[in-house]
Amino acid sequence: MRSKATLGLTAIIALAIGLYAGFLYGKENRIRTHEALNAVLWMQTSEEYKMSAVQAFRLAEVMVERALADPDWTAIPEQKNARDLQKTAVILDLDETVLDNSRFQGQIVLDNGQFEYSKLLQWEKTGRPTLIPDALHFIRRLQELNIDVFYITNRSYANRDATIELLKGLGLPVDADGANLLSRDTPPTKGSDKHSRREIVMKMHRVLLQVGDNLADFVSGGIIGKNATLESRAKTAEAHRNFWGTKWIIVSNPIYGSWEHVLYGFNNRWTREQKLKAKYTFVKGDKSP
Numbered sequence: 001m002r003s004k005a006t007l008g009l010t011a012i013i014a015l016a017i018g019l020y021a022g023f024l025y026g027k028e029n030r031i032r033t034h035e036a037l038n039a040v041l042w043m044q045t046s047e048e049y050k051m052s053a054v055q056a057f058r059l060a061e062v063m064v065e066r067a068l069a070d071p072d073w074t075a076i077p078e079q080k081n082a083r084d085l086q087k088t089a090v091i092l093d094l095d096e097t098v099l100d101n102s103r104f105q106g107q108i109v110l111d112n113g114q115f116e117y118s119k120l121l122q123w124e125k126t127g128r129p130t131l132i133p134d135a136l137h138f139i140r141r142l143q144e145l146n147i148d149v150f151y152i153t154n155r156s157y158a159n160r161d162a163t164i165e166l167l168k169g170l171g172l173p174v175d176a177d178g179a180n181l182l183s184r185d186t187p188p189t190k191g192s193d194k195h196s197r198r199e200i201v202m203k204m205h206r207v208l209l210q211v212g213d214n215l216a217d218f219v220s221g222g223i224i225g226k227n228a229t230l231e232s233r234a235k236t237a238e239a240h241r242n243f244w245g246t247k248w249i250i251v252s253n254p255i256y257g258s259w260e261h262v263l264y265g266f267n268n269r270w271t272r273e274q275k276l277k278a279k280y281t282f283v284k285g286d287k288s289p
């Protein structure tokens with residue numbers, strides 16, 4: 001028969017093992033989530049998101065009629081020849097402005113992964129985006145009003161044919177020669193900055209509105225790249241305060257954009273851990289200094 005001391009020791013050891021196992025179990029089962037979970041769900045399930053898009057395109061429709069009636073109206077601050085031009089145009093971004101790619105983002109959440117450019121290029125070829133609520137309705141209205149539609153997108157030029165097919169399949173107007181689709185690197189332009197592509201449009205058209213989900217869809221300077229900061233973005237956005245909601249209509253994109261890249265200094269090749277660490281430094285809580 002074991003002594004009371006041995007029984008006591010056994011009980012203590014068993015308790016210790018139990019506590020340690022519980023500690024390990026707790027560690028493994030800590031709530032695991034993804035930084036884009038809520039944003040993806042907001043886009044995919046909420047009426048609030050859907051109606052924010054409806055609201056944006058309704059405002060765009062009101063403003064475009066106002067713009068048509070005013071020959072000096074232009075949505076491009078540098079456009080000086082507005083009054084001389086007969087043709088009018090509206091410039092739209094594509095991704096998360098006209099096209100809903102939230103399934104691409106949702107897969108990243110489900111895989112507990114991170115953005116990879118090679119996967120995006122594949123998505124451009126074979127992905128099946130849907131339409132942002134009321135985007136098509138707005139574009140059809142532009143056609144009724146005889147306003148030309150231009151898409152200035154950072155989808156790749158190499159996947160241009162796939163993008164044209166996608167747009168046509170969704171009922172979106174594309175010129176026979178695809179001239180109204182200005183992808184990234186459309187000759188002779190280079191790079192993701194949209195300024196040179198805006199210039200192509202404004203040569204022949206008075207630009208009535210710009211519609212996008214990213215500051216860089218509207219204006220250049222201080223928004224993208226290694227020199228961009230929260231302050232430089234704020235300065236550029238504020239300098240154009242009169243354009244927002246009148247000539248520039250923003251569609252909500254809670255998942256990604258230059259607003260996020262700037263938080264890790266556009267070090268887009270950083271690991272997810274590095275990016276997360278940088279992002280946490282920007283969160284302000286009640287106890288933050």
Ligand SMILES: [Mg+2]
Nearest residue numbers: 093095096213
């Ligand atoms: Mg976009």
